[in-house]
Amino acid sequence: MDFNDSSEEAAFRAEARAWLEKTLGPPASRATMKTEGDVIKASKAYQAKKAAAGYVGLTWRKDVGGRELPPIFQVIFSQEEQKFQAPVSPFGIGLGMCIPTVIAFHSADKIKRYVGPALRGEEIWCQLFSEPSAGSDVAGLKTKAVRDGDDWIVNGQKVWTSGAHYCDYGILLVRTNPEKEKHKGLTMFVVNMKAPGVEVRPIHQMSGGSNFNEVYFTDVRISDSERLGEVGNGWNVALVTLMNERLAVGGSAGPEYGEILELARNTPSPSGKGSLLQDQAFREKLAGWYVSAEGYTLGKYRTMTALSKGQTPGPENSIGKLLNANRMQDLANAAIEGEDHFGIISDPAVAPLQGAFHNAYMWAPGLRIAGGTDEILRNIIAERVLGLPQDVRVDKGVAYKDLPTGR
Ligand SMILES: Cc1cc2nc3c(=O)[nH]c(=O)nc-3n(C[C@H](O)[C@H](O)[C@H](O)COP(=O)(O)OP(=O)(O)OC[C@H]3O[C@@H](n4cnc5c(N)ncnc54)[C@H](O)[C@@H]3O)c2cc1C
Numbered sequence: 280m281d282f283n284d285s286s287e288e289a290a291f292r293a294e295a296r297a298w299l300e301k302t303l304g305p306p307a308s309r310a311t312m313k314t315e316g317d318v319i320k321a322s323k324a325y326q327a328k329k330a331a332a333g334y335v336g337l338t339w340r341k342d343v344g345g346r347e348l349p350p351i352f353q354v355i356f357s358q359e360e361q362k363f364q365a366p367v368s369p370f371g372i373g374l375g376m377c378i379p380t381v382i383a384f385h386s387a388d389k390i391k392r393y394v395g396p397a398l399r400g401e402e403i404w405c406q407l408f409s410e411p412s413a414g415s416d417v418a419g420l421k422t423k424a425v426r427d428g429d430d431w432i433v434n435g436q437k438v439w440t441s442g443a444h445y446c447d448y449g450i451l452l453v454r455t456n457p458e459k460e461k462h463k464g465l466t467m468f469v470v471n472m473k474a475p476g477v478e479v480r481p482i483h484q485m486s487g488g489s490n491f492n493e494v495y496f497t498d499v500r501i502s503d504s505e506r507l508g509e510v511g512n513g514w515n516v517a518l519v520t521l522m523n524e525r526l527a528v529g530g531s532a533g534p535e536y537g538e539i540l541e542l543a544r545n546t547p548s549p550s551g552k553g554s555l556l557q558d559q560a561f562r563e564k565l566a567g568w569y570v571s572a573e574g575y576t577l578g579k580y581r582t583m584t585a586l587s588k589g590q591t592p593g594p595e596n597s598i599g600k601l602l603n604a605n606r607m608q609d610l611a612n613a614a615i616e617g618e619d620h621f622g623i624i625s626d627p628a629v630a631p632l633q634g635a636f637h638n639a640y641m642w643a644p645g646l647r648i649a650g651g652t653d654e655i656l657r658n659i660i661a662e663r664v665l666g667l668p669q670d671v672r673v674d675k676g677v678a679y680k681d682l683p684t685g686r
Pocket residue numbers: 372405406407408409410411412413414415416438439440441442491644645646648649650651652653654655658670
């Protein structure tokens with residue numbers, strides 16, 4: 280394992296940091312973004328500047344607007360961007376998952392049509408996979424597309440579609456052949472989110488936000504020229520998207536060991552003796568988070584070393600999200616409990632770290648589900664990392680139409 284930047288990587292990091300400082304200024308300048316509209320506007324403006332400066336599509340082919348740099352350069356840029364709290368969230372799904380799938384499977388003229396506007400932040404994309412009865416088992420989805428001349432007609436419902444209410448395009452996984460096994464009768468399309476028959480209904484969350492949606496499709500026409508890959512090959516196309524998703528959602532976005540240590544130092548112990556830091560039970564928890572965070576960091580260095588050598592990280596990457604999402608929830612819960620009755624105050628003007636522990640507490644359950652639930656990740660780790668026997672799969676070799684789905 281090599282923990283240090285090579286001289287070329289160090290030079291790129293310094294250059295990126297200088298550009299971020301010049302372009303974004305200190306992170307505090309973005310604390311004024313109150314509404315989702317503000318965030319989208321600021322994110323689009325930032326993305327346009329980033330594209331003009333050549334910091335987009337770092338690892339992508341040059342003919343699609345990329346720079347063909349090794350993946351480690353994307354890791355370095357993202358690390359620096361995170362330090363400046365760059366407004367990038369609306370583009371995570373599009374540029375992290377949808378557009379790489381478009382590049383891998385769409386026609387040359389469509390790649391030209393979609394990639395540039397996405398890289399410049401002019402168009403935002405969403406991922407339309409999950410359905411009310413198809414999440415972990417997404418290949419069991421019901422939304423269907425039926426061929427009609429040069430078009431397909433789509434009917435059905437998606438759910439948990441992040442950002443659908445402000446997106447321009449999406450990648451849509453549908454069933455085109457119910458006679459085949461569930462994984463083999465699927466096809467992927469690009470869908471215009473403003474097309475007639477597409478109805479987006481926001482879902483209100485316990486955090487007060489409305490990040491994701493139900494999306495209904497009623498006789499939506501999609502041209503066959505918007506198909507990604509072969510008819511019936513949608514599962515393999517989706518695997519490319521999902522592989523990118525696991526890498527994209529691995530990191531923790533909440534307060535970490537350093538922040539809770541500081542809180543414990545400055546918060547009275549419930550016993551009334553000294554600070555929370557002197558509380559034996561709390562010290563044990565602190566030690567656990569420290570070990571988990573350090574373990575994750577060392578695992579990440581291993582991934583970075585693999586990327587640096589041009590290798591593709593494997594299923595062991597599922598460990599990162601599993602550890603981080605659980606640590607985030609546990610740590611935020613302990614921070615709020617540790618503050619005793621003050622813990623109910625989430626107002627950023629008063630709460631520690633501008634309410635970051637409360638935000639993490641609300642966000643962590645979602646993170647434990649998005650991009651693969653804890654149980655699914657444990658199955659992956661058990662089967663593909665540790666080589667344990669496979670989970671029982673009762674639907675192998677059965678046509679989708681013969682599965683007992685309760686229809
Ligand atoms: C914040 C967030 C953002 C999301 N964004 C999107 C998006 O943009 N686009 C999109 O398409 N989807 C999105 N999703 C949906 C997400 O992919 C699904 O919620 C996820 O795959 C789980 O599916 P489910 O909710 O249907 O739960 P289910 O699959 O019904 O799972 C229910 C429970 O059963 C367990 N379980 C299921 N199968 C197994 C098994 N084989 N072994 C053991 N336990 C099992 C699960 O772990 C879980 O605890 C998002 C979800 C969240 C939380």
